[in-house]
Amino acid sequence: MKIWVPMDSAAKALGADEVADAIAAQVGPDVRIIRNGSRGMVWLEPLVEIDRGDGRVAYGPVTPDDVAALLDGTLESLGRVEDIPFFARQTRLTFARCGVIDPLDLDDYAAHGGLVGLRRAIGMTGADIVQEVTDSGLRGRGGAGFPTGIKWKTVHDAPADQKYIVCNADEGDSGTFADRMIMEGDPFTLIEGMAIAGLAVGATRGYVYLRSEYPDAIAVMNAAVRIARQRGVLGADVLGSGRAFDMEIRVGAGAYVCGEETSLLNSLEGKRGVVRAKPPLPALEGFFGKPTVVNNVISLATVPVILEKGAQHYADFGLGRSRGTVTLQIAGNVRRGGLFETAFGVSLGEVVNDIGGGTLSGRPVKAVQVGGPLGAYMPVSKFDTPMGYEEFDKNGGLIGHAGLVVFDDTADMLQMARFAMEFCAVESCGKCTPCRIGAVRGVETIDRIAAGDAAAADLLTDLCEVMKDGSLCALGGFTPFPVMSALTQFPDDFATAKEAAE
Amino acid sequence: MLDQAPAPDDIRDLVTPLVGLEGPLLPMLHAIQAEWGHVPQAAVPVLADLLNLGVAEVHGVVSFYHDFRKEPAGRHMLKICRAEACQSVGGNAMAQRMLDRLGVDWHGTTRDGAVTVEPVYCLGMCACGPAVMLDDRVIGRVDEARMERLMTQVGA
Numbered sequence: 001m002k003i004w005v006p007m008d009s010a011a012k013a014l015g016a017d018e019v020a021d022a023i024a025a026q027v028g029p030d031v032r033i034i035r036n037g038s039r040g041m042v043w044l045e046p047l048v049e050i051d052r053g054d055g056r057v058a059y060g061p062v063t064p065d066d067v068a069a070l071l072d073g074t075l076e077s078l079g080r081v082e083d084i085p086f087f088a089r090q091t092r093l094t095f096a097r098c099g100v101i102d103p104l105d106l107d108d109y110a111a112h113g114g115l116v117g118l119r120r121a122i123g124m125t126g127a128d129i130v131q132e133v134t135d136s137g138l139r140g141r142g143g144a145g146f147p148t149g150i151k152w153k154t155v156h157d158a159p160a161d162q163k164y165i166v167c168n169a170d171e172g173d174s175g176t177f178a179d180r181m182i183m184e185g186d187p188f189t190l191i192e193g194m195a196i197a198g199l200a201v202g203a204t205r206g207y208v209y210l211r212s213e214y215p216d217a218i219a220v221m222n223a224a225v226r227i228a229r230q231r232g233v234l235g236a237d238v239l240g241s242g243r244a245f246d247m248e249i250r251v252g253a254g255a256y257v258c259g260e261e262t263s264l265l266n267s268l269e270g271k272r273g274v275v276r277a278k279p280p281l282p283a284l285e286g287f288f289g290k291p292t293v294v295n296n297v298i299s300l301a302t303v304p305v306i307l308e309k310g311a312q313h314y315a316d317f318g319l320g321r322s323r324g325t326v327t328l329q330i331a332g333n334v335r336r337g338g339l340f341e342t343a344f345g346v347s348l349g350e351v352v353n354d355i356g357g358g359t360l361s362g363r364p365v366k367a368v369q370v371g372g373p374l375g376a377y378m379p380v381s382k383f384d385t386p387m388g389y390e391e392f393d394k395n396g397g398l399i400g401h402a403g404l405v406v407f408d409d410t411a412d413m414l415q416m417a418r419f420a421m422e423f424c425a426v427e428s429c430g431k432c433t434p435c436r437i438g439a440v441r442g443v444e445t446i447d448r449i450a451a452g453d454a455a456a457a458d459l460l461t462d463l464c465e466v467m468k469d470g471s472l473c474a475l476g477g478f479t480p481f482p483v484m485s486a487l488t489q490f491p492d493d494f495a496t497a498k499e500a501a502e
Numbered sequence: 503m504l505d506q507a508p509a510p511d512d513i514r515d516l517v518t519p520l521v522g523l524e525g526p527l528l529p530m531l532h533a534i535q536a537e538w539g540h541v542p543q544a545a546v547p548v549l550a551d552l553l554n555l556g557v558a559e560v561h562g563v564v565s566f567y568h569d570f571r572k573e574p575a576g577r578h579m580l581k582i583c584r585a586e587a588c589q590s591v592g593g594n595a596m597a598q599r600m601l602d603r604l605g606v607d608w609h610g611t612t613r614d615g616a617v618t619v620e621p622v623y624c625l626g627m628c629a630c631g632p633a634v635m636l637d638d639r640v641i642g643r644v645d646e647a648r649m650e651r652l653m654t655q656v657g658a
Contacts (some may be wrong), residue, residue: 012639014630176626180626213626214626251532252567252569253571255566268525268528269525270553331631332587332629348595380593429566
């Protein structure tokens with residue numbers, strides 16, 4: 001008999017370790033306990049799976065007190081994992097192995113399609129790998145949505161004695177946890193993706209810049225890199241190809257702005273994490289001035305499946321110019337929160353109401369913030385917006401890293417707008433004035449609105465214009481998204497205080 | 503974790519093996535903080551000398567990042583998430599209750615030195631908030647019962 005108990009940090013945060021200990025204390029040596037990644041159904045965590053010979057049957061949420069019943073078969077099951085509707089409806093490409101395999105078992109990884117992409121890439125020229133990624137239509141999953149293949153081509157074509165692959169794992173956006181989940185649940189996918197990127201552009205060194213708030217992911221990634229090196233996936237002779245690629249995990253230090261690629265590079269170099277002006281692009285002058293691919297975790301972790309199944313297989317999913325799958329993170333005040341991977345094109349309302357099951361509190365949905373702290377608050381009236389880069393842009397929002405935070409009708413949108421400005425003020429790197437000063441003035445101006453100053457709303461709109469047009473990076477430039485969407489979509493929350501004062 | 507300030511030679515011995523890294527300063531600062539619980543002032547000239555940087559430059563790096571502390575924290579570090587996803591499930595009220603219970607404000611340390619409370623903006627627990635991190639352990643869906651257990655653990 002095999003039993004799987006996730007070691008994903010969300011599962012652990014809900015008691016998975018205690019459940020695993022209780023199981024270990026009550027079973028004999030014939031039972032194998034595997035600590036897997038999460039299947040992404042966070043509302044069911046800790047989700048325990050048992051294979052008694054007829055597939056993996058799920059139980060959850062399991063508490064240590066349930067373990068006796070779990071083991072003697074009297075605990076009510078959720079059925080086979082693959083049959084749970086939330087799971088059955090997904091198209092899992094990037095997350096195909098997450099939760100299925102033992103994250104640190106390279107053989108298990110290879111038995112589930114791992115390393116096929118890298119082996120194929122070894123037989124290709126760099127230019128052909130770049131073309132394959134371009135043809136897949138993959139765009140940067142960190143939020144900017146820039147075509148990954150084009151970025152790689154720039155680095156491929158740049159002459160240099162040393163190039164780098166840098167993975168942006170500084171997943172600081174509230175409402176997002178896909179990077180964390182894949183690093184904890186299928187770390188070799190990211191390693192394989194970075195190795196393929198290295199072969200494609202001619203880079204022999206890679207770094208993962210991983211935020212310090214993710215101690216579990218740091219531990220898993222470090223262990224996975226050691227194993228990959230021992231087994232010849234990384235090193236001077238990648239899988240016997242005669243070509244070199246090695247990588248290191250670097251830990252951030254609590255600065256949100258280091259998720260911006262140029263400040264990430266400065267931080268990696270050991271400097272203050274201030275933003276650099278572009279141009280020069282990091283693709284030409286990146287880490288220590290060398291041509292550097294900077295990609296988000298999900299972008300890089302998606303590369304192996306593209307190489308494994310071919311560009312067309314990936315590109316066949318999606319909508320318009322948003323090809324492939326989107327790894328939605330359904331979060332906040334929601335009944336069924338978790339990771340949901342599906343083709344682009346599903347509507348926001350379907351995600352929140354149908355897949356997510358509406359609010360956890362049972363109250364009506366008021367707003368959904370899509371794309372992290374720099375994303376717009378989408379009102380229910382915009383629920384027919386399809387998940388796609390251009391589609392969201394047209395509706396005054398952005399999909400960003402595809403995190404969705406659901407709020408019920410108790411949310412005070414003036415306070416949420418204030419928080420967005422406050423957050424920007426705390427996290428601003430200080431390099432450009434619109435962000436450094438604008439965010440502080442933004443908090444003050446929203447306080448004036450709250451105190452009943454009718455003229456302050458126009459001032460806030462004006463300020464947001466300046467921040468949007470004049471900031472060096474997305475922190476100052478996109479903070480107006482949550483602020484202005486709150487002000488324009490939920491004017492009542494800004495008017496009540498005003499009227500009360502009059 | 504030692505409370506007294508380390509000698510410059512001890513700092514140098516700790517970080518010297520990292521000199522060969524590309525961009526070694528952050529790994530060095532993390533190593534120092536892991537060893538002594540903070541980045542003491544004495545470390546700044548040592549690092550500047552080792553890396554051929556100005557003292558002001560090293561100070562600028564140390565002071566830029568939220569993680570690096572000028573003085574040791576309490577015996578436990580409690581990081582409470584203040585980000586939007588946790589707010590949507592009552593995170594603000596829960597945070598306030600914990601601060602009140604401990605009798606501190608953000609960044610404060612309880613008088614007995616048991617715990618320091620810091621805000622954190624997202625722990626990646628956005629589908630199971632409100633979330634906190636006690637030392638290196640994350641706790642999700644913090645309700646009254648979990649909060650009570652937490653408070654007992656930190657001796658409040």
